[in-house]
Amino acid sequence: MANSADQAAGAPRKRQRLQWSEADTWSLIRLWEDNLHSLRAEKHNGEVYASIAAALTSAGVSRTKDQVLTKIENLTHTYRKCLQEKTTGSSPPNWLFFVEIHKFL
Numbered sequence: 001m002a003n004s005a006d007q008a009a010g011a012p013r014k015r016q017r018l019q020w021s022e023a024d025t026w027s028l029i030r031l032w033e034d035n036l037h038s039l040r041a042e043k044h045n046g047e048v049y050a051s052i053a054a055a056l057t058s059a060g061v062s063r064t065k066d067q068v069l070t071k072i073e074n075l076t077h078t079y080r081k082c083l084q085e086k087t088t089g090s091s092p093p094n095w096l097f098f099v100e101i102h103k104f105l
Contacts, residue, residue, distance in 0.1 A: 006008045020071060022096070024061045029097060031055050032072055045069075079105060 018030070030040075031052045038048045049065035049072075056063050063071075079101045082093035092098055 005006070018063075018067055024056070024063075025097065026100075027056060027059055027061055027069070028056075028063075028068065028071060029075070029100055032075075036104055056078075076099060076105070 035048055035052055039045050042048060046065060049068045053063050053065045053068045055067070075097065078095060078097065080097050082095050086093055093101070
């Protein structure tokens with residue numbers, strides 16, 4: 001009952017976690033690579049993330065620029081973590097997106 005009282009009192013709702021499908025993530029990675037120069041060249045990237053979100057939406061994947069930014073940050077973090085764990089001479093990490101992201105990061 002306290003939960004409904006909190007909501008009635010105007011407490012902010014916890015955001016529901018957004019699940020990205022494998023196909024949606026591949027689409028994002030391709031758009032990320034296509035826009036990498038713009039992301040690196042601009043100090044403020046809001047318009048670039050909005051453009052990526054619009055391209056995803058036109059492809060049937062409805063996402064906001066904030067969702068795109070968060071997903072790219074999470075993919076970058078996972079990529080860097082895989083790089084740290086990789087030892088010299090070992091095979092590439094087993095993460096599904098590693099090889100593709102490694103091509104452009």
